[in-house]
Amino acid sequence: MTTLKDIAKTCELSVTQVSRALNDCDDVSISTKIKVRKVAEELNYVKNINARRLVLKKSNQISVIICGFDRYKKDNDNILMTVLNGIYNFAESINYEIVPFFVSKKNDESYLQYCKSRLINGIIFIGARSDDEKFLEIINSDFPCVTIDTLIKGKNKASILIDDEYYSELAVSEMINRGYKKIGMINGHEFAHVSLERQRGYESALKKHRIHMDESLIKCANFEFNEASLKAKELIDENVDGIFCASDMMALGALDEILKNNLKVPDDIALFGFDGLLITEFTNPKISTIAQDNFKKGYEAARILHKIVKRESYEKKVFVDCEIKITNSIGLLHNE
């Protein structure tokens, strides 16, 4: 393994000067730089990042911690990839390395320790659950940290969100405007920030239209297809005429169940999802949904985190717009 020392020897220079030449410092003569680089190439020199980081006491790394990684394999879309793409896209404009950290079940290392031991500068969280101890540990520290879809507060903290409540209210209102009266909801789970917000939107839509809210029409299906089918069956048995799902994956499960019961969408039951998975365009009928801009979420997360790390002022909450996609799954407006 070639080191600076080897290059120094060949060039008859000090290690220091070689280091400076390779790092393109100003106070090195052009001729030296050229010579050093040439020899470095000849000797197949590869810098030792670990030694460098040890002495610099910084790594210029941003970790993207992807929680509930196992879940994604069931999730039929590239939400995660798109978010990552957004993150990388911003990262390319700055000099930071992105280090994805996929949290699998058995991995029990504290996120904070993981990051500190590697001198990582900041974290972006994707899919963090508020009942995750290791997540809370970071939240309660002052480690620079941006979350996507989870609201956090504190020093060096920011959140990238969408206005779940607003869009959920919009969705349910669209259903009500089309004449549906007994609308149930299939939600995710109580530890997800988005679930709470989306339910709030559902409730306020009902309230605005003076529709009595029946708690028993709100079911949780953990964002899963199969569980959503089960919950859809329960709602069908309650004779709902519409179902608002907190995710498209659950809407797919509901659709499956509705069709199995020989009911028609939207004639018998209206259906609305959330997320904007491409697959909603391939079902029959296509499912109405709130399409999220996942690329932008990632991009914004990286942008804000960079500000935090640089100790610049930053927005503590960034809302990313969604697109509301109405299809035949909720039928037609009277004037349509």
Add this chain to the structure above:
Amino acid sequence: MTTLKDIAKTCELSVTQVSRALNDCDDVSISTKIKVRKVAEELNYVKNINARRLVLKKSNQISVIICGFDRYKKDNDNILMTVLNGIYNFAESINYEIVPFFVSKKNDESYLQYCKSRLINGIIFIGARSDDEKFLEIINSDFPCVTIDTLIKGKNKASILIDDEYYSELAVSEMINRGYKKIGMINGHEFAHVSLERQRGYESALKKHRIHMDESLIKCANFEFNEASLKAKELIDENVDGIFCASDMMALGALDEILKNNLKVPDDIALFGFDGLLITEFTNPKISTIAQDNFKKGYEAARILHKIVKRESYEKKVFVDCEIKITNSIGLLHNE
């Protein structure tokens, strides 16, 4: 930042002994270990990985290099996630850290340098193209390396593959057995190993059933939905009665086009895809496909790479089984 030195001072021990205690070495008394760990905890000690790796000259890391990362955002499934899941699943059983490396356009660092500078032990490649210079650099070195879906040869090299030719032949034969006679193919592109193999399977199925092969019925659509629609139109104009697509994404594009032309699947045209995307189960009709076991691909890649890194003997080629999924998109057998 707490270091071993701080702990040593508090414990009135040498740095050496503290290091040994923390690393659970045998020649440290139990009482010392307990004391050291207690103090370490109190002082919020976090090990410095970089210092450790510098002195040990190894990192126990495996890098997963994900090429054509940008492509994945268009790809409507979690193939990549599932492969990663498989890799992590195996990695959990050994003491290696997985370091995903997403190759984005602007990233021009040599993969080999990236790995060497970090003392990474081995690489798993996903989505590598045979025209990628940086990929070839690694292939031509003796760096431990396993590829998924790309055939490589050489020292410390292995490939995880599926038998594309076999399964393609099977798929096309199934169509022929159901009475389809003029079957076109929509392929990916010539730089993909899988494309060449799948076309070979298509051709040999025709040959076996003594069907004349018409070159003009083979179109390339770069694995893309839209392009596949265009090519499907061309095939429709050629009056084919069946289309075999080298990917489900392209089969979706073809289906879209077929329906737009007021033709019926499978009555007018039979359709067969490849990959096993979940979405094929949601189209109408469901699309017949060859479902790949992506989890297993990742798992096997990690398993073989570990063997290579450990300098154990290993299989140079591992074939992962697929599941053939026949749906109504190719109609019924006479005795069905």
Add this chain to the structure above:
DNA sequence: GTGAAAGCGCTAACAT
């Protein structure tokens, strides 16, 4: 069972 000393490869004062 414990400690002293050396060194991993690099960078950064400080000196010239």
Add this chain to the structure above:
DNA sequence: ATGTTAGCGCTTTCAC
């Protein structure tokens, strides 16, 4: 423009 020196935090001989 270049070199000297010290040291980042850790592990590991080697000695006791």
